[in-house]
Amino acid sequence: MTLVILAAGYAVRLQPLTTNTSKSLLTIGNKKIIDRILEKTLDVKGIGSVYIITNSKFFKNFSDWLHGSKHEKKISLICDGTTSNENRLGAIKDLEFIIKEEAITDDMLVVAGDNLFEFDLAAFLEFAKARDGVSIAVYDVGSLDLARNFGVVKTDAEGRVVDFEEKPEKPKATLISTGIYYFPKDKVAFINEYVKMQNKLDAPGNYIGWLAKRDKVYGFAFSEDWYDIGTMESYKKADEEYINKEKK
Numbered sequence: 078m079t080l081v082i083l084a085a086g087y088a089v090r091l092q093p094l095t096t097n098t099s100k101s102l103l104t105i106g107n108k109k110i111i112d113r114i115l116e117k118t119l120d121v122k123g124i125g126s127v128y129i130i131t132n133s134k135f136f137k138n139f140s141d142w143l144h145g146s147k148h149e150k151k152i153s154l155i156c157d158g159t160t161s162n163e164n165r166l167g168a169i170k171d172l173e174f175i176i177k178e179e180a181i182t183d184d185m186l187v188v189a190g191d192n193l194f195e196f197d198l199a200a201f202l203e204f205a206k207a208r209d210g211v212s213i214a215v216y217d218v219g220s221l222d223l224a225r226n227f228g229v230v231k232t233d234a235e236g237r238v239v240d241f242e243e244k245p246e247k248p249k250a251t252l253i254s255t256g257i258y259y260f261p262k263d264k265v266a267f268i269n270e271y272v273k274m275q276n277k278l279d280a281p282g283n284y285i286g287w288l289a290k291r292d293k294v295y296g297f298a299f300s301e302d303w304y305d306i307g308t309m310e311s312y313k314k315a316d317e318e319y320i321n322k323e324k325k
Contacts, residue, residue: 078202079183080118082129083256083281084111084139084190085171087162090308099135100306101190102142106319110306113193115148118186121198125183129190130155130175132165155179167278173268182262189256189281191306193315196299198257204236205259210293211267213238213285214257216303226307227253228282230296238294241286243277252296254282255303267292 088100095103101111108116111129118124129152131139136156143149157174159165166174172187186202194214205212215230229248231240242248258281260268267288277283288294304315 078123078125079181079185080124080127081172081175081185081187082111082114082118082127082190083168083171083187084135085130085132085157085159085166086168086191087132087134087165088191089162091306091312094309094312097138099131099138099190101129101131102135102138103306103312105193105304105306105312105316106323109142110193111142111190112146114188114190117194117198118188119148119151121186121202123202124186126179126181127152128155128175128179129153130157130171132157132159134160153179165279168281169268169284170272170278173272176265176268181265184262185258185260185265187258187260187281192256193302193304193306193319194255194257194299195301195303201257201297201299202259204297205261205295208236208293208295209261210237210295211261211264211285211288212259212295212297214255215252215296215298216255217252217298217300219251221248221251224248224251224253227305228280228285230254232296232298236295236297238285238289238296241282241289241294243280243282243286252298254285254296255305256281258285264292
């Protein structure tokens, strides 16, 4: 199984923190976001190749970080060639890029490089591998107002996604898609198909919504802590909560 961490965004909503630093390299508590993600992913059984995809602007920052990391020999750093928010590829196009660039033919675990989670990934993968489709991790944010910022999900009794809306003005529910996905190798071709047909290539939720109408997508619901680092407010909240957690 291949692990792909998406870290090629420009995080303009977090400037000036991200003017010269990738969001994934910001510190939450006493650790960088990317290090926290790697702590949750690298020891998962079945992980083989590991890729972090970033952009030209932040590639050197990631190279410097990786050179001093204990994970240096395990990780391949990929540059998507973009230089600004205006010419970014978007998350789905980045996925297509790395699949072609590295000739990935394996199952893929994909994690957005800006979300922190406390649930057990092994449980998610057990859920995903028992099903015949793509699986996503879903979380109840408990607020319709908050749900407007995410992809809102509805699942049936078996966990299959039956409705998906990306950042709706009037959410029907508070269950949302987080940045964690499992793509079985026989479903990866849908990514290429979507890129050829669609122009909404940034938010992965647009792809998941499209896919759910054409194939099986399942939602793994978890209740452990989860943080989406998208705004200055959410960054400060996560930083404060991790500092408090790690004092105990």
